[in-house]
Amino acid sequence: MKEFELIKRFFTEQAIKRKDVLLGIGDDCALVTPVERQNIAITTDTLVAGVHFPHETSARAIGHKSIAVNLSDLAAMGAEPTWISLAVTMPDVDLEWIEEFCTGVFELCEFYNVQLIGGDTTQGPLSITVTAQGITPIDKHITRSGAKAGDWLYVTGEIGDAALALKGIFNEVEIAPEYQDSVRHSLDFPPPRILAGQALREYASAAIDLSDGLISDLEHICHASKVGANIVLEDLPISNALRDTVGMEKAIDIALVGGDDYELLFTVSEDNRVGMETALANSGNTITCIGQLNGSEKITTTLDSKPVAINAKSFEHFSQEAE
Amino acid sequence: MKEFELIKRFFTEQAIKRKDVLLGIGDDCALVTPVERQNIAITTDTLVAGVHFPHETSARAIGHKSIAVNLSDLAAMGAEPTWISLAVTMPDVDLEWIEEFCTGVFELCEFYNVQLIGGDTTQGPLSITVTAQGITPIDKHITRSGAKAGDWLYVTGEIGDAALALKGIFNEVEIAPEYQDSVRHSLDFPPPRILAGQALREYASAAIDLSDGLISDLEHICHASKVGANIVLEDLPISNALRDTVGMEKAIDIALVGGDDYELLFTVSEDNRVGMETALANSGNTITCIGQLNGSEKITTTLDSKPVAINAKSFEHFSQEAE
Numbered sequence: 001m002k003e004f005e006l007i008k009r010f011f012t013e014q015a016i017k018r019k020d021v022l023l024g025i026g027d028d029c030a031l032v033t034p035v036e037r038q039n040i041a042i043t044t045d046t047l048v049a050g051v052h053f054p055h056e057t058s059a060r061a062i063g064h065k066s067i068a069v070n071l072s073d074l075a076a077m078g079a080e081p082t083w084i085s086l087a088v089t090m091p092d093v094d095l096e097w098i099e100e101f102c103t104g105v106f107e108l109c110e111f112y113n114v115q116l117i118g119g120d121t122t123q124g125p126l127s128i129t130v131t132a133q134g135i136t137p138i139d140k141h142i143t144r145s146g147a148k149a150g151d152w153l154y155v156t157g158e159i160g161d162a163a164l165a166l167k168g169i170f171n172e173v174e175i176a177p178e179y180q181d182s183v184r185h186s187l188d189f190p191p192p193r194i195l196a197g198q199a200l201r202e203y204a205s206a207a208i209d210l211s212d213g214l215i216s217d218l219e220h221i222c223h224a225s226k227v228g229a230n231i232v233l234e235d236l237p238i239s240n241a242l243r244d245t246v247g248m249e250k251a252i253d254i255a256l257v258g259g260d261d262y263e264l265l266f267t268v269s270e271d272n273r274v275g276m277e278t279a280l281a282n283s284g285n286t287i288t289c290i291g292q293l294n295g296s297e298k299i300t301t302t303l304d305s306k307p308v309a310i311n312a313k314s315f316e317h318f319s320q321e322a323e
Numbered sequence: 324m325k326e327f328e329l330i331k332r333f334f335t336e337q338a339i340k341r342k343d344v345l346l347g348i349g350d351d352c353a354l355v356t357p358v359e360r361q362n363i364a365i366t367t368d369t370l371v372a373g374v375h376f377p378h379e380t381s382a383r384a385i386g387h388k389s390i391a392v393n394l395s396d397l398a399a400m401g402a403e404p405t406w407i408s409l410a411v412t413m414p415d416v417d418l419e420w421i422e423e424f425c426t427g428v429f430e431l432c433e434f435y436n437v438q439l440i441g442g443d444t445t446q447g448p449l450s451i452t453v454t455a456q457g458i459t460p461i462d463k464h465i466t467r468s469g470a471k472a473g474d475w476l477y478v479t480g481e482i483g484d485a486a487l488a489l490k491g492i493f494n495e496v497e498i499a500p501e502y503q504d505s506v507r508h509s510l511d512f513p514p515p516r517i518l519a520g521q522a523l524r525e526y527a528s529a530a531i532d533l534s535d536g537l538i539s540d541l542e543h544i545c546h547a548s549k550v551g552a553n554i555v556l557e558d559l560p561i562s563n564a565l566r567d568t569v570g571m572e573k574a575i576d577i578a579l580v581g582g583d584d585y586e587l588l589f590t591v592s593e594d595n596r597v598g599m600e601t602a603l604a605n606s607g608n609t610i611t612c613i614g615q616l617n618g619s620e621k622i623t624t625t626l627d628s629k630p631v632a633i634n635a636k637s638f639e640h641f642s643q644e645a646e
Contacts, residue, residue, distance in 0.1 A: 022362060027466050027547075028399040028531060029364035031459070034357035039345060041352035042440060044408040044454060048447035076351040085367040087410075087452040117365060120452070124371035129410040129443070129452035131367060136354070143350050208351060224350075 006095060010102045011086070011119040018082065018115045030117035032083055038135040043073035049126040053188075054169050059097045061188035062128065063104025068192045070132035071112065072209040072262040075197030078142045079134030084109065085118035087129040112194055140201045142266070147206035147225035149295040151267040154287050156193050156280075158237045159214060161186035163258020164245060179241035190262035195283040200266055203276035207266035213259040215310060218299055221267065228296030231256070233303045237288040256301070256310065267293060329418060333425045334409070334442040341405065341438045353440035355406055361458040366396035372449040376511075377492050382420045384511035385451065386427025391515045393455035394435060395532040395585040398520030401465040402457030407432065408441035410452040435517055463524045465589070470529035470548035472618040474590040477610050479516050479603075481560045482537060484509035486581020487568060502564035513585035518606040523589055526599035530589035536582040538633060541622055544590065551619030554579070556626040560611040579624070579633065590616060 012025050023031040034040060047066050049055055057065075067084065074081050086105065090097070109116060114132075165187035168175040175183055193209070200207060206225055208217045214231075222229055233252050242251045268276045280287050301308050335348050346354040357363060370389050372378055380388075390407065397404050409428065413420070432439060437455075488510035491498040498506055516532070523530060529548055531540045537554075545552055556575050565574045591599045603610050624631050 023466065027468075028396040029366040029402065029457075031362045031364055031400070031464060033362050033461070036359070039354045039356050040363075041354055042406070042408060042454075042456075043352040044410050044441045044443050044452075046410040046412055046443050046445045046452065048412055048445050051446055073351040077354070079352065083365070085365060085454050087367050087369040089369055089371055089450055118367045118454075120367050120369050122369045122371050122450075123374055124450055125448040127412055127445075127447055127450065129367075129369065131408050131441075131454035133365075134352075138356070141354060143346065145350075 007093065007098050007121050008119070010098055011116060014106055014116055015110050016113060016115045018113065020082065021115050021117055024115065024117050025119060030083070032117065035135055037138050039138055039141065041074055041077045041079035041134045041136055041141065042131065043070055044129065044131045045069050045073070046127060046129040057188060059100035060104035063101040064108055064189050066128040066130050067105050067108045067132070068190050068262060069211065070130045071108065071192035071194060072190065072211070074132055074134040075193045076142065076207045076209040076264055077136060078140065078197045078201035078207070079136045080198060081112050081114045081132060081134040081194060083117045083133045084114050085131040086116060087120045089122045089124040089127050091124070091126060136201065142197070142200060142204050142207040144206050144208050144221050144224035147221055147227050147267040147293055148269065149227050149293050151205050151269050151293045152273060152289050153229055153231070153265070153267055153291040153293060154289050155210070155214070155237060155263055155265050156196050156285050156287050157191070157263040158239045159210060159261045159263055160242045160251060160255035160258050161239050162190065162260035163254050164242050173245055175241070175245050179245065183241050187260060190260065192262060193264045193285060196264055196280060196285040199279040199283040200264070200276065203268055203272040203279060204266040205269055207264055210261040210263045210265055211259055213257045214265065215256050215299060217265055221265065222297065222299060226297060227293045228298045228300070229291055229293045231291040231299070231301045233301050233308060235288060235290050330416065330421050330444050331442070333421055334439060337429055337439055338433050339436060339438045341436065343405065344438050344440055347438065347440050348442060353406070355440065358458055360461050362461055362464065364397055364400045364402035364457045364459055364464065365454065366393055367452065367454045368392050368396070369450060369452040380511060382423035383427035386424040387431055387512050389451040389453050390428050390431045390455070391513050391585060392534065393453045394431065394515035394517060395513070395534070397455055397457040398516045399465065399530045399532040399587055400459060401463065401520045401524035401530070402459045403521060404435050404437045404455060404457040404517060406440045406456045407437050408454040409439055410443045412445045412447040412450050414447070414449060459524070465520070465523060465527050465530040467529050467531050467544050467547035470544055470550050470590040470616055471592065472550050472616050474528050474592050474616045475596060475612050476552055476554070476588070476590055476614040476616060477612050478533070478537070478560060478586055478588050479519050479608050479610050480514070480586040481562045482533065482584045482586055483565045483574060483578035483581050484562050485513065485583035486577050487565050489583070496568055498564070498568055502568065506564050510583060513583065515585060516587045516608060519587055519603060519608040522602040522606040523587070523599065526591055526595040526602060527589040528592055530587055533584040533586045533588055534582055536580045537588065538579050538622060540588055544588065545620065545622060549620060550616045551621040551623070552614055552616045554614040554622070554624045556624050556631060558611060558613050
C-alpha cells in the first residue's frame with residue numbers, strides 16, 4: 001500500500017498544470033472543461049513487455065514510447081494533445097524503475113503541454129495502457145477516409161530504422177557501431193509528429209500514423225478511402241544506417257513492412273501540394289513524396305518505373321506480429 | 324491478424340450510437356463533440372486476473388465488472404456516463420470468451436447509454452483497462468473534499484457481500500446454498516450507482532465509491548475534507564447472507580474492511596437530508612445513514628453508543644491487497 005502511495009506521488013509531481021484541468025489526479029475522476037468549438041479526439045493503446053517492446057528496454061524508453069504511440073494517433077488526426085490517463089501494471093514495486101519510467105513520460109508531456117490526469121497502478125505482468133486526448137477545431141480534423149485518386153502520398157521523416165533495431169536485437173542483422181545508437185533511438189524514442197499533424201489539418205485529405213508498417217497502414221487509408229496507390233520504391237526515405245546495414249533491396253523490404261516508425265503517412269491533392277510543403281517546412285518536419293493514389297483499390301510498387309511485386313511473405317509474417 | 328480483426332468486429336457491433344460521437348471505432352482516434360456548459364469527468368481502472376477477480380470468473384462477469392468499476396467512479400462524481408475506451412490484453416484469441424465478455428460490457432453500456440469509442444486488443448496475460456468518461460453540468464459535481472463536521476454519513480445498498488464471496492472462493496467460509504448465487508452476484512456484477520450519483524449532485528457534500536472497503540474509502544473522504552467520522556456499527560446495512568454465514572460480529576468486520584462493494588459512500592448536511600432522501604428514493608436506491616462526521620480527523624466506531632476499536636489487523640491486511 002505505502003509503496004503504491006509513493007508511486008502515486010511520482011505521478012502527481014508534474015510540471016504541467018493546464019488551465020482546462022479543473023481536477024487532476026486524486027479524486028474518483030479527473031474533471032476537465034472542454035474548449036468551445038473544439039472536438040475531442042480520444043485514443044487508447046496498450047504496450048505489453050515482450051510484444052510491443054523488448055524486455056530489456058529501459059524504463060525511460062518504455063515511458064516515452066507508451067505516451068508517444070498515443071500522441072502519434074492524435075497527430076494523425078491533426079489534434080493538439082491535452083490530457084493523458086496512464087494505467088501501469090508491473091510485477092513488483094520498483095521505485096527506481098518507476099522514477100525512470102516517469103522521466104520518459106513527463107519529458108514528452110512537458111514538451112507538448114499535456115497533463116497526466118489519471119493513473120492506476122496494479123500488480124501483474126508488465127504492461128502499460130494509455131488513453132490520450134486532444135482537441136481539434138470543429139470540422140478541422142484528418143481521417144483515413146478522405147483520400148482521392150490522384151492525391152499524392154507523403155511520409156514524414158525516415159522509415160525502417162525501428163524495424164532494423166529489432167532485427168539487431170534478435171541477432172538477425174549486425175549493425176555497425178556508428179549506427180547502433182541512432183537506430184536504437186528510432187525504436188525506443190519514436191517522435192510523435194504532433195506539429196506536422198496540426199499543420200496538415202488544412203491540407204491533407206487523409207492521414208495515419210505508421211505503427212504496423214507502411215504497406216499495412218497504407219491499406220487502412222486505401223480501404224477507408226476506397227482508392228488504390230502506387231509506391232515509388234526509389235523515393236522511399238531510407239536512412240544511411242538501414243541501407244548500409246542490409247543493402248538497398250532488403251532496406252526497401254524493411255521500409256515497406258517494418259513497423260514502429262510512428263511517422264505520419266498522408267495524402268494531399270495536387271492543389272494543396274505547395275501550401276502543404278510550405279506549412280510542413282515551417283513545422284520543422286522533413287517530408288518525402290513516395291507515390292500517388294489511383295482508382296484501382298490495389299497497392300502496387302514500382303522501381304525505376306517498372307512494376308515490382310511486393311514481398312508478400314514478409315508482409316504476412318509481419319501482420320501477425322503487428323497486433 | 325484475422326482473429327484480431329474478428330474481435331474488432333465484436334467491439335464495433337454495438338447498439339448505442341450517441342449523437343455526440345462524431346467518429347467511433349475505426350480511425351486513429353475517436354472524435355466526440357463536447358456538450359456546452361458541461362465538464363468532462365475521466366477515470367481509468369485496470370483489472371488484472373487473479374488480482375482484481377478470481378481466475379475462474381466468467382467472461383461475462385469480467386466484461387461487466389471492468390465497465391462497472393469505472394462507471395462507479397463516474398457515479399461518485401455525479402457524472403452521466405458517455406464514452407468508454409477498452410483495452411483488453413488476453414493470452415490467446417478465444418472468440419467464445421470475447422463474445423461473452425462483450426455481452427457483459429454491452430449490457431451495461433446499453434443500460435446507461437454509453438458508447439464504446441475505442442478499443443485495443445493485445446496478446447499477453449489477461450488484464451483489462453477501461454477509461455470511462457462522463458459529463459456533469461459546470462459547478463455540479465461531487466468531490467471527496469466537500470464534507471464538513473456535522474454532516475451525516477450514508478451508504479447505498481448493502482455492503483460486505485462481495486468480500487464474503489471472495490472468502491467463499493478461497494474456502495475461508497462456507498456459504499449456505501440458498502445464499503451462494505446472490506453473494507457471488509454481488510462480487511461479479513457490482514451495480515454502478517449512476518442514478519444515485521446524479522441525484523446526489525444537488526445534495527451531497529462529498530462522495531466516493533466503495534472499492535477498497537468502507538474504512539479505507541471513508542479515510543479518503545476524511546483526509547480530503549479534513550474531518551473525522553464515527554460509524555454506528557449496528558446501523559451498517561448487512562445482508563442476511565453475510566450475517567447468517569459468519570455471525571454479526573464478523574459480519575461487521577467484513578463490512579468495514581471488505582472491498583469490491585461499489586456502493587456509494589456519501590455525506591449530507593443536516594439541511595439537505597430530507598431533500599436527499601426524497602431524491603434517492605425516487606432514483607430507486609436504498610440508502611442507510613451509518614454515522615456522522617466530526618472535527619477529530621479520526622475514524623471511530625461505536626456499538627450501542629459504546630466505543631469499539633477497529634480491527635486494525637484485518638484492515639491493514641486488506642489495504643495491501645487493495646491495490
